[in-house]
Amino acid sequence: MALQSIWTGTISFSLVAIPVQLVKAVLPGRVSFRMLHAKDYSPLSREMFCPDEEKIVPSDEIVRGFEIGPEKYIVVTDEELESLSPERSRSIEIVDFIDSDDVDPVYYDRPYYLVPSKSGEKAYGLLVEVMRRTNKAGIAKFVFGEREYLVLVRVTSGALCLVTLHYSDEILSDTGVATEKEGAVSEEKDRMVKTIRDMKAAFKPEKYTNERKRKIVSLLGKKAKKQAPVEAPVIGEETPEGPGDLVAVLQESMRKLKATK
């Protein structure tokens, strides 16, 4: 797999520790646009604007405030937030094994793959096989960047997949979404069961395409043929190699740097 690893460490439980790398499982399918200045197509950046003084505020004059009421804030510094950051960890520690079907997909946030590092392939293969056979998934805590995530480690067709989960207090309850009405006629029920049965199919994700993306890409293709593209921004060809976390943090830093220019 030629995907860029964004984290390296071990996945562990009890006395087992398997060296792994974390890679993305999803590349966003959205076609993204840069905002350009119409007169010369130079790329624009976002600035923080103070409507009171009618001027752009430099980053060193910006602080974070938590709004507690109209025009009332609690100011929190970077240092204070940092002091709350969990200790960095090199391990995804599975704390519980649960039945794979126990997690409601409403909890799923972002999926990643776990790739075995050298010397970990054998133990990795064994874990995949056992988890598949017992139909189990692991619940783990995982520190990445400044945050601690609750994650689910499950088995896909041949690999371990890590899905970050929402915490339970983020999930909105479905009570009150539908109120139960009595007296569904059994005839109506039977008719619906039949309709659903008739429409039954296997899930084939490739059957459904992102129509908007397809149309935008086709529009871009046509325009590219008709008119020469306006001066394109230069993008580096080689993706930087190196320790995944370091590359990620440096890239984030470069993004910030570019935004303030």
Added chain:
Amino acid sequence: MKKTVARIGDRRLPLSNLDKDLYPSFGFTKAHILEYYRRISPHILPHLHGRALTLKRYPDGAQAPFFFEKRCPGYRPDWVKTAQVRESDGGLMTVCLVNDLDTLMWVENLASLELHVPLARAATPGTPDSMVFDLDPGEGADILDCARVAFMLRDVLSDLKLTCFPKTSGKKGLHVYVPLNRNETTFDETRKFSKTVAEVLQHNYPLMVTSSMSNELRKKKVFINWSQNGASNTTVCVYSLRASEKPTVSSPVTWQELETLAGHGDPAKVQFIFSEVIDRTEKDGDLFKDLLTIKQKLPYL
């Protein structure tokens, strides 16, 4: 050969050819060179101390052929401190340690205009005290481009909570040093770290930065030479003279100063000669002093 005998403390050091003009277009003689190093000695000696010196000797002046001398010459006085260092082929080599003024004067009497030292001390050859980014302008680029890259380096490293210090190379480029001083960080780590930083900068500013050695790819770009972070590599010591037309010096600058100097848009302004450096150290002391003490750990390795 004209000889003079200098008395330093209670040692007598024979000096030769003191009036030989080693920077001919500037009228800077070997006596001037000895005098410069004598006056800068309180500031340069802590940076040379305990490090295997590579002499870069210019017996016929800064514009004439030179030679490197890694071995400490056999005819050295018996009070010159030395160390044994392992060569890449496994053999041992005796090197000079410039730990005091006398040795510095003796070395300069050999017309070693430039003093080059490794990033680790001879006693702990595997653990560098600092990490360096050597910013070298390719053809068509200049020190102002180096300064722009240096500012990016500073900002990126500062996001990683790492302090760094810039100095001029004394030639066309800049050197950015990151203090470590932990006796734990290895060259493997500084290489990996500096290479990653260089490649991320290149990735984001491919028209401005290259981490490639190739001269062709360096045209109009700043070459971030991360590979100086090796056990057998040496970098010119802070406050060393450089062999160029004028007696320029590899001089520390503050970040603020570098911003002001680079702001003038004149590459020549980001350059210091010996007399300016003497004045600067008399006023501000050694701007590189903290490089020797600040302890920092390279994160995310």
